[in-house]
Amino acid sequence: MPSPIDPTSLAFLLAENRNQPMHVAGLQLFDPPADAGPDFARSLYESALGIEEVGPLFRKHPHHSLGTLGQWVWTDDKQLDIEHHVRHSALPRPGRVRELLELVSRLHGQMLARERPLWEAHLIEGLDDGRIAMYTKLHHALVDGISAMKLMQSVLTTDPDRRGMPLPFDARATGKARKQRETAEQGLTEVPVDALRTAFGLTADAAGLPAALIRSLSKGVRNEASSLSFYAPRSMFNVAITGSRRFAADDWPLERLRAVSKASRTTLNDVVLAMCGGAVRSYLLELNSLPDASLVSMVPVGLKSRTASSESGGGGNAVGSVMVKLGTDLDDPADRLAAIHDSMRAGKEALESMTPNQILAMSAVGMAPSIVIPMLRLNGIVRPPFNLIISNVPGPRSTQYLNGARLTGTYPVSVPMQGMALNITCNSYADLMGFGLTGCRRTVPHLQRLLMHLDDELVALEKATGVA
Incomplete structure (x- = not known):
């Protein structure tokens, strides 16, 4: 039927x-x-x-x-x-x-x-x-x-x-x-569509939505972390793309990332973002395409709503998006990690004061320009809402098998979108963190070099935090 x-x-x-x-x-x-x-x-x-x-x-x-x-x-x-x-x-x-x-x-x-x-x-x-x-x-x-x-x-x-x-x-x-x-957690690219749909059904949350929007707009205008961004620079990633893809993948021991996290008093996700920020910086420097201002990544985050009593929200976990400055304008890897940590913490704090429905609605507002700009064919003409997408998906913590065959690595292959030519998705598995980099073949040349830069950046973070 x-x-x-x-x-x-x-x-x-x-x-x-x-x-x-x-x-x-x-x-x-x-x-x-x-x-x-x-x-x-x-x-x-x-x-x-x-x-x-x-x-x-x-x-x-x-x-x-x-x-x-x-x-x-x-x-x-x-x-x-x-x-x-x-x-x-x-x-x-x-x-x-x-x-x-x-x-x-x-x-x-x-x-x-x-x-x-x-x-x-x-x-x-x-x-x-x-x-x-x-x-x-x-x-x-x-x-x-x-x-x-x-x-x-x-x-x-x-x-x-x-x-x-x-x-x-x-x-x-x-x-x-x-x-x-x-x-399963709600997927990254479901956020804007579900948020728009949910926003029309707001009940008790509707009264707080204007105030939440004003707070998010204020933070965006002041170039502070929130679900909105007005300061992402133009970059080589934010152009029209073709259908041909390039994929690169590798993994690193979680123990190394956790050591940097512990030494710097940051989160594991902060370290992942710092590796990506440093790698993208080195990659763009090689191509003489690094903007003066820091690149901004849209990062999905799971949050525990503080207003669990909201009738429409119902409490529980909510998934929103934070616009994080990747510190690509900073030379020092320790400074970059600290800036990312502060940006993520501020973004989470901004969202945690909202109900789940308000979080989704704010994420929809933040994502809207990334949908409208390609539709109006304004890629490269107006500033993008963010420069790339970076997400981190937790996976199995123990070794897995299929008919006796041991799973040695698992890597997400993601969806580049018009005006967003690079997508980085990470997946933890057992004692590894796997990075999957998916890009437009024409727009993001020599994508595999980002893997080398990711490794170099982890080494640099270990030295900067005294782990190495």
Whole structure:
């Protein structure tokens, strides 16, 4: 039975075009079990093709016609071709991580076919160290980025001896996957659409909204951290983009980041932002494109509303966005970390005085220019609301396995948008922090050099805080 597509999902469908594919993805790397033969990847692929039933989420695709009175609806694909959605690939020699990232970059730039369910899973072998990779992408109309990562991880286990495990699109995994999606945090790019929708339904929160808006505007005008920004400089990232993508990924021991955090009395997320700020600064200096003013990143944050008694808010956790100055105008890494810490703390304090609905509404106001500017084709003409997006998604704290294969790394592959050519998303796993950098291939050249700069910046932070 067709079901109407909700406004949030429809917004992602309508926003999509060839230059702006709207799917999120994840790249997972696995070390086969010791008793695995040379056909381990092939056997995983064949087991995927042989599943008895595909989960409901992976069967639906969008449709509209005269029969639906022009309304977009989800319909169930009765003739699902599993071989179209699950694919088996091998890397060319020499099978380095470089070849893997090149393949992922190419796959991520390809739009999903709307006449079919909006997902693909690629099992990839041929890495020179014997590992296999799984790249899975789903349209943002189906799930947000955070839920997509949790969905991929929901079928894993801590038991290395378990076999016969279902993959995420197998109906056997549906129950656990649904629970994971229901408890997942709200995704970054859902904030503006959900916020606008929620803002129209404000009840008791409405009376406080003008005051909250005035406070946010005041902080924005004074160039202080809040959900609004008026001081982001023009940068090479804030231009029109193409549909071709470039992806780079690596990870660093969480122990190193935590040591810097402890020594500097900052948060782990502050250290992640400082690594990104320093790396972006070095990257732009190489290209002679560093603005005089600090770049501003939009950062999603989870908050505990202080006004839990609000009838419409209902208390609990809220997700908002803070515009954080990355300190790219500062030479010293310690100064940059301190500035980011102060900016994040001020931004959180500004949001914590609001109810969840007010937080979402303020986030919508802050995000609105990033939507309007590309629509009016004003990229590069007016100042952007922020320069890039940086988010940090917590992952499993223990080592995970899939049919005996040990998960050695997990990396988010995100959505660059018009006027926002670079997206950095981090995902912690066990004792690692993985960085996934997704950019427009034409606009962000030599993206992989940002990985080198991230490593250099962590070393610089360790020296500046006395850890090294």
